[in-house]
Amino acid sequence: MKPQDFPKEIRSYLIPEKAGRLAYHCLGCGTVHGIDKLLYTCPDCGQVLLIQDEQFDRLRQIPGPLWRRIFDYRRMLKIPALKGIYLYHEFIGSVIPLSDIVYLGEGHTPIVSANNTLQELAGMAFFFKNDGQNPSASFKDRGMASAFSYINYLIKSGKIKNVLAVCASTGDTSAAAALYAAYLKPHVKSAVLLPHKKVTPQQLSQPLGSGARVFEIPGVFDDCMKVVEHLAEHYPVALLNSKNAWRILGQESYSYEIAQDFEYDMAGKVIVVPIGNAGNITAVMSGFLKFYDIGIIDVLPKIIGVQSAHANPVYRYYMEPDPAKRRFVPMAVKPSVAQAAMIGNPVSMPRVIHLAEKYNQIAGEQRVFFVEVTEQEIMDWELTANHNGHIACTHGGESLAGLVRARQTGLVDTDETAVVDSTAHALKFAGFQEMYFENRFPDEFGIHPDPRLMNRPVYMRPDDLEKVPAPGNPIDGEDFEKFVRRVSEEIARTLDLVAL
Numbered sequence: 454m455k456p457q458d459f460p461k462e463i464r465s466y467l468i469p470e471k472a473g474r475l476a477y478h479c480l481g482c483g484t485v486h487g488i489d490k491l492l493y494t495c496p497d498c499g500q501v502l503l504i505q506d507e508q509f510d511r512l513r514q515i516p517g518p519l520w521r522r523i524f525d526y527r528r529m530l531k532i533p534a535l536k537g538i539y540l541y542h543e544f545i546g547s548v549i550p551l552s553d554i555v556y557l558g559e560g561h562t563p564i565v566s567a568n569n570t571l572q573e574l575a576g577m578a579f580f581f582k583n584d585g586q587n588p589s590a591s592f593k594d595r596g597m598a599s600a601f602s603y604i605n606y607l608i609k610s611g612k613i614k615n616v617l618a619v620c621a622s623t624g625d626t627s628a629a630a631a632l633y634a635a636y637l638k639p640h641v642k643s644a645v646l647l648p649h650k651k652v653t654p655q656q657l658s659q660p661l662g663s664g665a666r667v668f669e670i671p672g673v674f675d676d677c678m679k680v681v682e683h684l685a686e687h688y689p690v691a692l693l694n695s696k697n698a699w700r701i702l703g704q705e706s707y708s709y710e711i712a713q714d715f716e717y718d719m720a721g722k723v724i725v726v727p728i729g730n731a732g733n734i735t736a737v738m739s740g741f742l743k744f745y746d747i748g749i750i751d752v753l754p755k756i757i758g759v760q761s762a763h764a765n766p767v768y769r770y771y772m773e774p775d776p777a778k779r780r781f782v783p784m785a786v787k788p789s790v791a792q793a794a795m796i797g798n799p800v801s802m803p804r805v806i807h808l809a810e811k812y813n814q815i816a817g818e819q820r821v822f823f824v825e826v827t828e829q830e831i832m833d834w835e836l837t838a839n840h841n842g843h844i845a846c847t848h849g850g851e852s853l854a855g856l857v858r859a860r861q862t863g864l865v866d867t868d869e870t871a872v873v874d875s876t877a878h879a880l881k882f883a884g885f886q887e888m889y890f891e892n893r894f895p896d897e898f899g900i901h902p903d904p905r906l907m908n909r910p911v912y913m914r915p916d917d918l919e920k921v922p923a924p925g926n927p928i929d930g931e932d933f934e935k936f937v938r939r940v941s942e943e944i945a946r947t948l949d950l951v952a953l
């Protein structure tokens with residue numbers, strides 16, 4: 454549809470213009486900094502930042518119900534810049550002109566209802582939001598589209614040039630950063646730091662394939678993060694982890710999409726997200742708060758943050774019921790199948806503390822909760838989901854296990870409806886599935902495969918066949934006919950099929 458085909462009262466809002474005044478706000482000392490330069494922490498006190506629109510109030514001139522129609526109609530446009538996360542331009546990066554937006558197909562990922570069997574097993578109605586169906590196969594693309602659009606805007610307006618994008622990663626961030634950087638070649642190059650042997654082969658192949666410089670570092674993600682922070686402090690590089698507040702803005706689109714997909718009715722909804730570096734739960738809370746503030750949604754949904762017992766610093770922090778006594782203590786992580794979340798010192802922890810408090814306060818009751826799950830539960834729920842038609846990664850399994858735990862402990866009611874985050878595509882973590890099927894998890898994981906969830910390929914090569922085809926060596930005639938018949942018979946026997 455063309456803009457002139459839309460209802461008159463919508464037309465002037467359909468194509469957003471550069472507007473607003475964004476600024477970095479320090480969560481420590483409250484200082485406000487301009488966005489002309491890339492900042493990751495407050496130059497005055499070193500604390501993390503969030504980006505706020507100083508003119509956010511202007512968005513109130515449009516009533517909530519009209520905003521809903523604007524977004525719904527905007528979805529019908531065929532303008533690339535508005536097809537992804539910038540459908541919500543006014544809430545994400547309103548200062549970026551549409552001409553500078555980088556769109557690689559991110560966002561608007563499917564929300565897929567669990568089938569009856571799986572809902573019965575989980576004990577309640579729920580959907581998976583498949584963020585593995587983003588271009589680099591994880592939710593990080595939302596944040597990268599935002600951060601790289603901003604970088605593109607700075608380059609095009611002559612404020613920066615020859616950008617070297619760096620990040621630390623457990624796999625997904627590096628894949629996304631390398632992809633978006635490659636798109637902005639030759640102005641942007643990328644270098645990624647990965648904990649040696651703590652990234653799956655599929656994830657390692659991604660930045661390599663995008664042409665990034667890849668460095669493997671001894672230790673775990675937290676060690677890589679420290680090196681990246683050091684690089685960003687002492688060298689002219691752009692830090693692309695979620696410490697970069699532009700990443701958070703882009704990831705807020707996850708909440709906006711859920712609101713839109715449920716017709717903006719958030720009553721009785723529960724949003725379940727795994728926590729690693731904590732950028733995502735930060736963005737999810739912030740996104741819902743903004744939509745609520747402007748009246749686009751009338752209710753703040755419940756949010757459940759999930760961590761594995763092997764990497765649970767956020768959960769531990771909230772175990773202390775008295776907020777005044779809570780102390781954040783970084784931890785040494787243990788190996789986890791939720792490998793992308795194997796983080797003991799999440800950079801967004803101050804943001805989580807700040808936003809969870811605000812969220813609960815505005816909701817008038819506790820609406821942000823944290824649960825812990827075991828490695829066994831993560832694998833069992835991932836495989837159970839995928840046996841029922843999903844493409845959940847281990848973090849999707851972690852989220853689903855978290856939902857089940859939240860239901861069992863009464864944090865959610867059976868009449869609520871959950872949206873469970875599968876942050877990446879199952880294929881990125883196929884190695885853990887293989888370890889499960891072959892029962893070869895090292896003891897430290899504490900995972901014992903459930904035989905009902907195990908699966909192995911069967912090599913079907915009947916002994917009585919003299920000749921079988923091979924690549925480059927086909928067989929034909931009677932030999933081939935016999936091959937087809939005998940293999941079919943053996944498969945039918947294995948599957949208990951009775952001949953017609």
Ligand SMILES: N[C@@H](CCOP(=O)(O)O)C(=O)O
Pocket residue numbers: 593620621622623624625626627674693694695696729730732733793794800
């Ligand atoms: N799970 C992450 C860790 C880094 O998180 P970020 O959101 O701060 O970039 C990854 O995939 O690398």
